[in-house]
Amino acid sequence: MKIRCKHILLSYDEAENTSHDRPLAVAVADAEKLIVEIKKGDITFSDAAAKHSSCMSGRRTEGDLGWAEEEKYHPDFSNAVKCILLHEIGPPIISPWGVHIVLRTG
Secondary structure (H helix, E strand, O other): OEEEEEEEEEOOOOOOOOOOOOOHHHHHHHHHHHHHHHHHOOOOHHHHHHHHOOOHHHHHOOOEEEEEEHHHOOHHHHHHHHOOOOOOEOOOEEEOOEEEEEEEOO
């Protein structure tokens, strides 16, 4: 199955290729706060991706990962994305690379 989404990656101290020294619990709390800000309209998803994402896609494509087969992603990520309603932001997703804020776009 192909899925499409935008994401913001918040790194934490024990994540693979980490860029931050914050603990996982702090990264999750930061993700939850950012989700609230996006949903309230205080910041757009695109701006949040450009400002906060540890993933290069945040700076280059506003977090857009494009269309991809679900097998391309870690199972924890793809299984969670499939549960998010179209055009909605789901709860934070933890993967080996960090905490993801995901907007399902397809």
